[in-house]
Amino acid sequence: MKTFNSLVSEYLGGDLSHELAEEVEFSILGSAAQDFILRTLILMRQAGQSATDFSPYHTWELSTVIPRILPGSLGGIIPPFTNPGRHAVFDEYIRKKILVPRDQQAILIDIGCGFPPLTTIDTSRNFPDWKVFGIDQHFAPFVVIDPDGHYGCFAKDGTFQYMQPRFGAPDTSNFYADHISTKNRFKTAFNKLYPMLEIADNTTGFYEKDGYKLIQNPIKEFETEQLTFHEAEIDTCHLPYAHVVRCMNVLVYFKAQDRIRMITQAGRKLQEGGIFVAGTNHGSGSYRRYVIYQKQGGHLLPIEFAFSIDVLRPLSVVPWFTIHDDDTEATLLAELAYCIRSNSDYWQQFSARIDFLFEHHDICLRNDKGFLDGPKVQRPRQEQRKLHSDLWQKTKSEGFIGGAVDALCAAGYNGFENVVGDIAIRPGGDSRPGGDSSFLPLPLT
Ligand SMILES: C[S@@+](CC[C@H](N)C(=O)[O-])C[C@H]1O[C@@H](n2cnc3c(N)ncnc32)[C@H](O)[C@@H]1O
Structure with missing residues (x-):
């Protein structure tokens, strides 16, 4: 009988500490959660992570949260889960990159806005002059x-x-x-x-x-003059062409073929020059991986694949959140994380600094056997999130984004720091033999 520890050992080449190994009872989890763990271990291996990268935060998520939020455990429902502030960084991206001519009404469509549609409401408040449309295939009656x-x-x-x-x-x-x-x-x-x-x-x-x-009909309570909601799928909603289409934490639930269809449909809702933002992140907005596409000359071009620096030393399984095998974005993220880890000058400095900050802020402590132990003081989740977010802001100000970008460029990727301070590459724009064919321009006709 496979145990969590035997799987970690098989995939990551090392045993967990006794305390961590005990936390996840693999055999009693349903098949959706078991498959999730296997995909996570494969991605962790591809990213070059080891058993000592597991922490009590991971095992808590794997034993408590993940089994309850997978469609396979919810009778096929894609959970409408969302959180306020989750997409603040994308609002910042839009503010910095999108210039809508004065004589045009700015429009944003949020596909799969979830319920309560807190992130769509955030965006509407952040852009009071824009018309914002939240669409979802299902709003609970x-x-x-x-x-x-x-x-x-x-x-x-x-x-x-x-x-x-x-x-x-x-x-x-x-x-x-x-x-x-x-x-x-x-x-x-x-x-x-x-x-x-x-x-x-x-x-x-x-x-x-x-x-x-x-x-x-609770969704109607959230409508304003500038914000409306529509129960619809991407291809069935009739809305004006948008400057921005956002689709966060939705495509991950679909297989590659369906995703391409949905991305193309989203692209058809864009004005020329408009952008499509799609990806996955944690409820707090951290641990993000995303693609920015732009509509140019009848095509949808992937102009950047980006991720937040915290995915390089995650205290969560969210960077590896997948529902299907061979998730293109998660696989590319693992490849890039591996590349950065393989740059030993950068990695030693970065990893030692993160261990120091984890310990200094009592987030977790590396014990003498090399495993991460939990904090000495248990804090409310909000306080914990703030501590984590402050830590990652600090690493940004210490130049670790630039170091990761340099590591990617040295390996032949077309790396850069994007306008919101995330690590990014231009998909398909690298100089490595074979290049990267994960994200190709999509014709919109
Ligand atoms: C996890 S929630 C994401 C909520 C929000 N976008 C966020 O990132 O916080 C996923 C939502 O996508 C919706 N959804 C799934 N497939 C969809 C489709 N084809 N068209 C519209 N909405 C869809 C689900 O009903 C669910 O409410």
Whole structure:
């Protein structure tokens, strides 16, 4: 019988510490989570990571979070999960790169905006003059919000669909630990509140009792004059041509052929010169990998593949978040991370600095056997995220982005630091033998 430790040993060539090995009970996980772990280990191996790169943060995610958010564990549903501030860096990118002529109405389409559509709302607030359209293939017709602000989504016939703790809630351990009773709590609240609601199709309404609130058509509550939402797929929505189309944390759920179809459809929604942003990141906005495409002369050109510096020493499995084998972006990220790690001058300096900062900020500590132990003080998740984000800002100010870019250029990639301070390459624009054919221009006709 395979164990998590035997798999780590097989893929990464070394055993985990006893404490870490015990945390993930591979045999009791469903097949979706087991496959996820195998893909993660393959990508970690491709990136040159070893067993000592695992931390208690990884094992917590693998045992607690990942098994609950994969479509394979949710009856095929793509979770509508999103967080405020998650795409702040893309808003900054747009501000720096997109100039809309004064006589034009600026337009952004957010494909797969999720629910509650917090990142779309963020963007609309950040660009008050733009028209923003949030589209999603499915908006839950009913949502129950509990007294702590956690929520559960329900279908028209009352079937439970999905639940999510409120972003920034100080303690979500009960929510996650006793998943079944949390789900039952939401179901009970729905069954109590639903008969009290005056139902009419396509209207909004709510009923509140004992701290629980049931809302019908909740998406409509978020609309403003500049922001509208449409339940549609990419190819079926009829919207004006956009200066920016964003599609974050959506394409990862689809196989290569479907992705290309969806990317092409997204490209057809663009104005000439407009950009399409697609990729994956953590709920906090960290651990991002993304492609920026631009519509030029009837084609959609991939103009950069970029990633945040934290993916080089991640305390999360998110850089390797995939749903299908051979995920093009994750594979390219692993290839680039491997290349940077192989530059021993850069890597020794960078890795030693990260170990020092992890220890100094009590994020994790490398013990005398070389494994990462958890922090001495357990902090609320929000505080933890702030510590991590400050640390990565510090490494940026210390010149580690430039060093990583130099390492990529020395290996023949066309590397650069992009306008938001992420490490980037121009896909297909490198000088290595064979080059990079992962991202080719797509005809839009
Ligand atoms: C993980 S959420 C991403 C939310 C948000 N974009 C973010 O990055 O935080 C994925 C969303 O994509 C939606 N989705 C999946 N396939 C889609 C499609 N073909 N067209 C529109 N929306 C889609 C799902 O319903 C889900 O709400």
